[in-house]
Amino acid sequence: MKRVLRRQVVAYVLGVITAISGFAVGVAWAGHDATGETVQACVNRLLGSLYMQHTISGNNQACLRGDQTIEWSIAGPQGLPGATGATGPAGATGPTGAAGGQGATGPQGATGADGAPGTEGPAGPAGTITSARSPNGVFTITLSDQGILLGGPNGTFTVDFEGARMNTIGGATP
Numbered sequence: 256m257k258r259v260l261r262r263q264v265v266a267y268v269l270g271v272i273t274a275i276s277g278f279a280v281g282v283a284w285a286g287h288d289a290t291g292e293t294v295q296a297c298v299n300r301l302l303g304s305l306y307m308q309h310t311i312s313g314n315n316q317a318c319l320r321g322d323q324t325i326e327w328s329i330a331g332p333q334g335l336p337g338a339t340g341a342t343g344p345a346g347a348t349g350p351t352g353a354a355g356g357q358g359a360t361g362p363q364g365a366t367g368a369d370g371a372p373g374t375e376g377p378a379g380p381a382g383t384i385t386s387a388r389s390p391n392g393v394f395t396i397t398l399s400d401q402g403i404l405l406g407g408p409n410g411t412f413t414v415d416f417e418g419a420r421m422n423t424i425g426g427a428t429p
Contacts, residue, residue: 297322
């Protein structure tokens with residue numbers, strides 16, 4: 256018998272709490288103004304209890320004579336900013352981006368220092384020239400087993416086994 260009585264008491268208490276909670280939510284919702292930002296109610300002057308204005312007469316009228324109208328915001332003023340939180344861990348490395356375009360050509364750099372001299376190259380093959388002519392065709396060089404002949408517009412110069420001789424337009428000179 257005690258067990259059944261206990262269960263009934265618990266059930267009644269839970270039912271009453273649920274009913275009161277539902278009534279409080281309904282009363283608070285019913286007191287909203289047209290903008291939905293404030294709640295309006297009346298304070299009974301004798302008991303100090305709250306009641307919604309339109310719950311007495313069925314419409315949104317003033318409080319009963321002698322009672323006071325009160326109003327409060329549904330949302331309070333904005334609070335102060337909270338403290339800065341701790342720095343979170345570093346995120347994963349993202350994918351490599353696309354290659355950028357060609358940059359502008361930079362300015363000419365300063366002239367560098369001279370490099371060290373290179374090593375001497377190997378000797379070239381023996382020459383085989385027997386004659387040569389200047390690009391304008393005026394001067395010639397002829398090489399032979401008898402000597403060297405230099406020719407120009409005003410004479411020749413010969414080097415052979417007899418010595419060196421110059422022949423000019425005016426004649427030979429020893």
